[in-house]
Amino acid sequence: MSSNSTVQNSPAVVASHPGLAAPQAAYVHIPFCRRRCFYCDFPIAVAGDRARGETSPRIQSYVDTLCQEIQVTPALGAPLKTVFFGGGTPSLLAVAQVEQILQALSDRFGIKPNAEISMEMDPGTFDRVALTALRQLGVNRVSLGVQSFTDTQLEACGRTHRLADVQQAIAALHAAAIPGWSLDLISGLPHQTVETWKIALETAIAYNPQHLSIYDLTVEPNTVFHRRYTAGADPLPTDDQTAEMYRLAQSLLTAAGYDHYEVSNYAKPGYQCQHNRVYWENRPFYGFGMGAASYTQGQRFQRPRTTHDYADWLQTYAAAGGQLDLESVTTGDRWLDRLMMGLRLAEGISLKDLVEEFGEERVTQLQKCLRPYRRQGWVADEEERATVVRFTDPEGFLFSNVVLVKLFETFDAT
Structure with a gap:
């Protein structure tokens, strides 16, 4: 889009706009994954199958850098209502590292007592003990990256977990009494059919999450899937088949009591993701960490997508007192x-x-x-x-x- 497009507003238009309000949401990017999934083009850092925050100096160094960014970022005047740990795989963090980040956010911006604090987690990377400790820190919403209930499909996607890990993860969520959890699935995967997709949806409904995110596979450039497959060609489902999968999800999930409140998201009443609504309503938000985007004071910017470049960028950002020379969004x-x-x-x-x-x-x-x-x-x-x-x-x-x-x-x- 044009970088200098303008609009002549009528006199009734207010002088300010929602993007100038004080942000009350923070996104925290934790880039580490055990390996890169074959469909993924997110800014991640592959840490290996045994990496954990408790034992990895690399992860701790990143957390320290991220907290430094939080400390030098200008506080714009309102406590946080939502915090979202995304990735990557945030559940690779040690509980103490999550506490360190939340404390930094609280010290700098304040966090409201009943804030929605969400964390993306992968099956096989956490247990009930960790969940219980996270719940005590204020984490009250988990987004569980299941993606498929079929071991062969999970392996074909480059995922590290299997169905047994999914079952254990969901049992741990219930045991830890996490107030709200979401289950993520992907449609349009290799060799997936409308019939097998129906089974996946029925399985998801049986697990009874409060929220479901249903994403249609996009074959992104520079991914393993992009090298292997052509969108809409065998073994990927056709466009007509993926459209039927979308209609089927809408039909089954709404019949099961989920509101289809956003293109890819379903929730039981009272369980919509409040953090993501900030994006969809085009309201301002802080972003922290490698590759994270921010929208504050009418300005948008994104951080570098590698840990090294992000650390270099932070030195410049800190030296400037958390100020950036950016043009406002037109x-x-x-x-x-x-x-x-x-x-x-x-x-x-x-x-x-x-x-x-x-x-x-x-x-x-x-x-x-x-x-x-x-x-x-x-x-x-x-x-x-x-x-x-x-x-x-x-x-x-x-x-x-x-x-x-x-x-x-x-x-x-x-």
Whole structure:
């Protein structure tokens, strides 16, 4: 998108925007993995099959560096409501290292008493004792990276865990009384069929997580899968088959009592991921660690994607007192970010909010652009036009990228 696109707002548009508010969310990137999964293009650091935070000087050094970044980052005035440990495999950390990071966040920004503190975990990397200790530190939500319930499929993806590890992990989650946990699955894997996907969904439902994240495989450049496979060609499912898998997930999970509240996410009432809603609502957030992104004071930036470059960057950042010479996100870019992220939510975006932030003229242009997609049934019908813009479920979500490409083409030129 254009880096200098601007919008002439009407007088009714407020002078400030949500991106200027004080962040109340923090993402903490823990890059270490035992090995790189064959579909993964995330910024990670391979630590080996025996690496643990308790025994790895490399992991401890990274934690110390990360805490230094937290300490030099300007506090912008509001305690944290959500903290999310992502990766990588955060469950490779020692409990003491998690405590060290949470203490640094608390000292610098403050953490609200009932904050949502989430941690991504892989089966086979934790036990009930560790979970109980983490719960005492305030970790109250776990995202369990199951991905598949089939050992052969897990092996084909380069995952280190197997079904027995999944079963032990879920038993440990229940034993430690973690208040909320999410189960992650991937559809569209090699040799996966609609029938085997149905079995995976039924298995997930039987485990009764409060939340499920269902991701469709994307064959990313520079991955093992990219070297082995072509998207949509055997042994990967076809586009029609993956679309049917998406519809099947929506049907089975909503029938089981899960709200399909975001393109890839389902939750029982009261268990939506509050941290991820910060991204989807285009609100500001702190990011910490290798490869992490931030959105603060109307500015976005991303850290280097290797541990060495991240450590070098931090020296410069610390020397500058936690200040960066960045351009603010333009109104045009913020508008496109708002549409791209907000339309991922089932409730869509309030038109009143869009008018207040961006002006009547731009919203009128949006409605005109969406008209043909309403006729196709991908965007909510005319009765809702006056209050909200949202995709229908499941067809609108399935074809959302088609609509978003059109919106970017339309508004990138304005």
